Amino acid sequence: MKFRSANRSGIVIRRRVMPSGDIIVTLLTPQGKLKAIARGGVRGPLASRLNLFHHVGVQVYQTPNNDLATVKQAVLEGALPSLAEPERHAFAHLMAEFADALFQEGEFSETAFELFAAALRGVAHQPDPEWVALVMSYKLLGLAGIVPQTARCARCGAPDPEYPDPLGGQMLCAACASLPAYPPTSLDFLRGVVRRTVRASMDAPVPLSERPALWRALERFVTVQVGGVHSWRQLVPSEPGAADPALGTGLQAIPPI
Numbered sequence: 168m169k170f171r172s173a174n175r176s177g178i179v180i181r182r183r184v185m186p187s188g189d190i191i192v193t194l195l196t197p198q199g200k201l202k203a204i205a206r207g208g209v210r211g212p213l214a215s216r217l218n219l220f221h222h223v224g225v226q227v228y229q230t231p232n233n234d235l236a237t238v239k240q241a242v243l244e245g246a247l248p249s250l251a252e253p254e255r256h257a258f259a260h261l262m263a264e265f266a267d268a269l270f271q272e273g274e275f276s277e278t279a280f281e282l283f284a285a286a287l288r289g290v291a292h293q294p295d296p297e298w299v300a301l302v303m304s305y306k307l308l309g310l311a312g313i314v315p316q317t318a319r320c321a322r323c324g325a326p327d328p329e330y331p332d333p334l335g336g337q338m339l340c341a342a343c344a345s346l347p348a349y350p351p352t353s354l355d356f357l358r359g360v361v362r363r364t365v366r367a368s369m370d371a372p373v374p375l376s377e378r379p380a381l382w383r384a385l386e387r388f389v390t391v392q393v394g395g396v397h398s399w400r401q402l403v404p405s406e407p408g409a410a411d412p413a414l415g416t417g418l419q420a421i422p423p424i
């Protein structure tokens with residue numbers, strides 16, 4: 168029987184402890200996503216190293232008949248202790264699930280890894296982790312090549328739409344819209360975030376009251392465009408902002424087409 172052994176370095180974006188005591192982890196690495204099992208890991212030193220958001224170096228081996236690679240060793244290369252704070256943890260968890268939904272196993276992307284690592288550092292250290300998560304979610308979408316249309320109405324194609332698209336998370340023109348237009352700051356963010364630098368977007372945060380509508384648009388867009396985002400969706404902030412009570416009822420607010 169042949170064994171293939173490899174050394175990888177990556178960030179733990181998902182961790183599941185099985186009743187058997189095995190730990191199944193998904194790492195985001197510069198070589199793509201890697202899913203592996205640490206057999207009996209929960210009883211050994213691997214348990215604390217393979218924690219969520221840890222940057223670890225692992226030695227894995229794969230047998231030809233086995234789907235999952237096995238973790239032989241794991242070395243902690245970096246950790247962000249402040250991600251344990253509840254608010255930061257929520258957004259780090261959201262980013263990890265988002266990356267998991269967005270990137271496929273074996274898909275090589277050093278840039279995706281770097282961007283995700285920067286997102287986690289931002290969520291860990293910046294005073295406004297929610298804004299980091301919003302900006303970086305759109306940047307990751309752009310990297311994955313799944314970009315919301317902002318130049319034309321998603322329904323009729325009219326130029327320069329300014330209204331929310333409650334069904335698809337894109338944008339609608341005045342004639343197709345049923346909701347109030349986006350405020351100028353949100354409009355500027357949605358039109359510019361994908362091509363702008365992270366720094367530029369971080370320096371121009373959208374007011375808190377406008378964010379629920381942006382999260383809702385992101386949630387709708389990703390749900391329509393990317394498959395298997397159920398666990399991610401549950402993490403998206405859903406509290407309706409005082410600024411647009413009309414959307415508070417979620418799907419029920421969507422008018423018939």
Ligand SMILES: [Zn+2]
Nearest residue numbers: 320323340343
């Ligand atoms: Zn239209």
